[in-house]
Amino acid sequence: MERSYVSVLLLLIVISCALAKDVGKKDSKDTTTKPKLPQTLSRGWGDQLIWTQTYEEALFRSKHSQKPLMIIHHLEDCPHSQALKKVFAEHKDIQKLAEKFILLNLVYETTDKNLAPDGQYVPRVLFIDPSLTVRADITGRYSNRLYAYEPSDISLLYSNMQKALKLLKTEL
Incomplete structure (x- = not known):
């Protein structure tokens, strides 16, 4: 036993x-x-860049700093948004040029209907000049989604960022 x-x-x-x-x-x-890591305002779009928290703060900073505002509308669970974010964050020239902008990325829609001139879709990138005018003339390559960019459109996005800065200099 x-x-x-x-x-x-x-x-x-x-x-x-x-x-x-x-x-x-x-x-x-x-x-x-x-x-x-804890979530930052960059949400992965460029952790070394300075991002604003709200649309109102971004408008204020753009107007007072005389820098253009770049707004990226996206969703965390959207594969197109995630693909664009990855290319955007890894593109050294875009990250460098982005330092000259007031930056805001939104995962929700704002009440300002000017930020959805052709509808609410993601990813969508819009530019606003310091006079608080949405630059509807700076568009992507799609006729049905004027402000949409795919990862393969990263050079066009870079070119449009340069265009937004150039337009600012000619208007000052």
Whole structure:
């Protein structure tokens, strides 16, 4: 009888040790994965850039700094938005040029209907000059979604950013 108790006890010890090793492995895997950083205003569009929190703040800063405002409408669960964000964030020239803008990325629609001149879709990029005029003349390549950009349109977006800055200089 005593022998059976010892056998059961040894069996429990072996099982406990095996389970403890599995738990230890899971914990060590968790420490090797990249820790999730807290969400910033950039939402991944360029963490080194200065982003505004609200549309009203962006308008104020644009008017007072005399810099154009670039607004990116997107959704976190939209594959098109995610693809454009990845290309935008990795494009060194765009990141450098973006420093000359007041930047705002929105995951919600504003009450200003001027920010949806041809409808509410994502991703959508609009430029506003410091006089608070939406530059409806700076468009992407699609006739049915004038302000939409795909990852393959990144050079057009860069060109339109340059155009927004150039228009600002000619108007001053």
